[in-house]
Structure formats: C-alpha cells, structure tokens
Amino acid sequence: MKKIVLLCAGGMSTSLMVTKMKDYADSIGFECEINAYAVNTAAKNAKDADMILLGPQVRFSMDEIKVQCPGVPVEAMDMMDYGMMKGEKVMKHVLEVIGK
Numbered sequence: 001m002k003k004i005v006l007l008c009a010g011g012m013s014t015s016l017m018v019t020k021m022k023d024y025a026d027s028i029g030f031e032c033e034i035n036a037y038a039v040n041t042a043a044k045n046a047k048d049a050d051m052i053l054l055g056p057q058v059r060f061s062m063d064e065i066k067v068q069c070p071g072v073p074v075e076a077m078d079m080m081d082y083g084m085m086k087g088e089k090v091m092k093h094v095l096e097v098i099g100k
Helices: 015-027 039-045 056-068 079-083 087-098
Strands: 002-008 032-038 051-054 074-076
Touching: 002 015, 002 039, 002 056, 002 087, 015 032, 015 087, 032 039, 039 056, 051 056, 051 087, 056 074, 056 079, 079 087
Parallel strands: 002 032, 002 051, 051 074
Antiparallel strands: none
16 A cells, blocks of 8 residues: 655645545545645654655755655645645646556
C-alpha cells in the first residue's frame, strides 16, 4: 500500500484535499494511505512516505523537507488545483510520479 503525505501550515487546510484524493483513489481501486500533517512534523510523519505533497503556503519548505525525508519525492501542489480542491487531478499526478 502506498503512503502519501500532505503537509501544510497546521495540517488542517489539507483535510478536504485528502478526502477528495481518497475518493478518487477508491473509485479506481488504488489502495493507499493519505494523511495530512503540519509541515513541522515532516521528519516524524513523512520520512517513510512514497510521496510528499506540500500545500502552496509551505512550498518554501521544500528543500528542508527533502533533507529530512531523503529519497522521497517532494512536490508542491499547484496553487489553482489546491484552491479549487481538485483532488482527482492531484491524485492522477501522484500516480504518474509513484506509479500505480
């Protein structure tokens, strides 16, 4: 099972995105664990993830997260996709990166 971690300022603003991404993953039969956490907990919660997505408000933390979680792909979510909560589009991108 793939593990996808979303990081934002407090872990709260990404909760709707998590739900939308899970809904799409379920609809295509892709088994995964998707969770949202505060960016300052990355070393604890994301180091064993298959992919880390950053909320646009914490994209400046990308280099630090890459150091804390070596070998894990780290990307910032597109601001428009995030703002419009396009979970399906974000999940499709994750699948392209980590493979299905």
